[in-house]
Amino acid sequence: MSIMNRADFAQDALMGNYWNETTSIMNQWYPREANRADENYYYWWQAHVIDVFVDGLNRTGDRLYKDRIEAIYEGLLRSNGGTFLHHYYDDMEWLGLALLRAYQATGNEAYKQSALELWADIKTAWSEHMGGGMAWNKGQLDYKNTPANAPAAILAARLFQCFGDKSDLEWALKIYKWNKENLVDPETGFVWDGINRLGDMQIDYDWAFTYCQGVYIGAGVELYRSTGDRSFLEEAKRTAHACIVRLCSPGNHVLPDEGIDDTGLFKGILVRYLVELLRAAPEMNEVREAVLANRAILLEQGLDKASGLCGPSWESLPVVPVQLSVQLSGVMLLEAAEALQRLE
Template sequence: MAQQMIWGIRAETAQEEWIYNFWNEQLGIMNQMEPCEGTCNDHFVYWWHAHVIDALADGFERSRNPRYLARIDRVIEGVKRLSGDTLLHNYYDDMEWMALALLRVYDATKLAVYKDHVMNLWESIKTAWNGHCGGGMAWKKDQLDYKNTPANAPASILAARLYQRFGDTEDFEWAVRIYRWTKENLVDPQTGFVWDGMNRLGDGKIDYDWEYTYCQGVWIGAGLELFAITGDTAYLSDAVRTAETATARFAPDPGGIMADEGEDDCGLFKGIFVRYLRDLLRIRPDLHPIRRMLFRNAEALWNRSRNERGLIGRSWQGPVEPKVQLSAQLSGLMLLEMVASLPNAAPSD
């Protein structure tokens, strides 16, 4: 059986196990822990559910099964209900993730309702830009002087994708402006490694000791989108340099298995990283070390970090925690969907 078919079956199995283990029919969301024991949704995490929509969109793109779209609609309703009948939020990066996910749903359906959601979010997101730290997008509405990669790189991705779909030159200008600020302030000019943020404590300092996979992933994604628009290979070179640096740092040989980055939000970071590495491989399939790394991690997850119920651990080398957070399950599911979407690829490539 072809490798792509095998991974497609595994991804579909993981989607079914995810729904079985986490879906909350009453709330119309995924439980945020399994087992939930009645309290796991007391603090609703909006941005995890943006990635719930992303993962369901992965399933639809692979299978074209409309049940994924029906589930997405339920999740949107659930998120709105738990957020005060709105998709707007205090955290700019959370809204960016939601807009990116819903733009994918618009791409799949061409239904105006999803575009309307995206554009409403985008109008709020644009208020993040201000003069603190010389520009850049703020992390949240009540801390406008803290600027970080999670609020800037996804905003550049979103603006670039909006330009590609709807042709508003202001969106392209937004994408470039945000990208330039991020590169000048949060990307190591020597290595391309992406730092998390600056001025978190109001002291103007960069958090050099915060090293996270998802910062690398979204920066790679921003470069790919601007390369797609402009054809300027400098953007692609930025993406490749960061991908190679980050892969060497987070998945060093021998073995090349990415480490557990921690609980709560940190459980989602690797899934974001592998999503944008997959996007890079679609443009640069010759980057064989990165391809091999993704497949090694997927094999490790499938064989060592997935229990008899299909729950996935934070560490892709196992073991699975007694209580599995939705964030960790999402990262594992996204890894399986990403390798399933790479054609004719095997770990030995």
């Protein structure tokens, strides 16, 4: 089976195992019976579903993926009460990023307008508390973290690249600057999660998550693309190296099992932005090796060949029920590996 077929296999397994025809969004668990009425509604997971459908569309040009994007766009709008606005700023940022990519892939003006409406609301996250930065949610405006800042910088930079509004570039620069000065280890480039979560002005140094590294890398790459300033690219490369050294298993580069729920998505997000780094810096062989090593271990040990399911550890076969967030990371890895092959 070719890498392309593996990516399509993963995409078809995602649809077959999780798609809900009634709601036109993905169920949160496979099998469906594991879904509970009292569970939280994870809006931001659905944003990443759109992102992987865009991956499939860009890879194949198949109208099937375009139809899937249209269906979940409408389903997510209904499920969120007729609006894409949300309590969590980082959740809106993920959807804004996905819809901007969907617009670029399809030309559908509705996606563009929705992304711009989200961006207008996202900008209300900024305050001068702690010298600036984007708040995590609308009920805790004094808690600032990388998950709310780095994706916002990516979105602002991409909006600038797409539409040419210099104010978006200014937003990207100031958000990135705050993130770098407050939540990045100046010695190594490793990215910390957040500050003042408990109202004590402390940084969560022990929250070492893959996706914090990924989104900061992504922000650096997009600012390099927007400005031509190589210092942003060098900072992204430094963080990637720190991430591999600290979070990958020595010897085989395998990324850690970060569990289920939201953290189940983290590795997929990291891998997505490692590939964006390789587009800008193809000389980063350790990054290429890490992506390919994780793909190999997933295909050899972690992917159920019958169901297409994968677990939170890419070194072990999944145990049902399997969460959507976890499954998405596996799909993102296989799409990323195929994109990486096309770069070579």
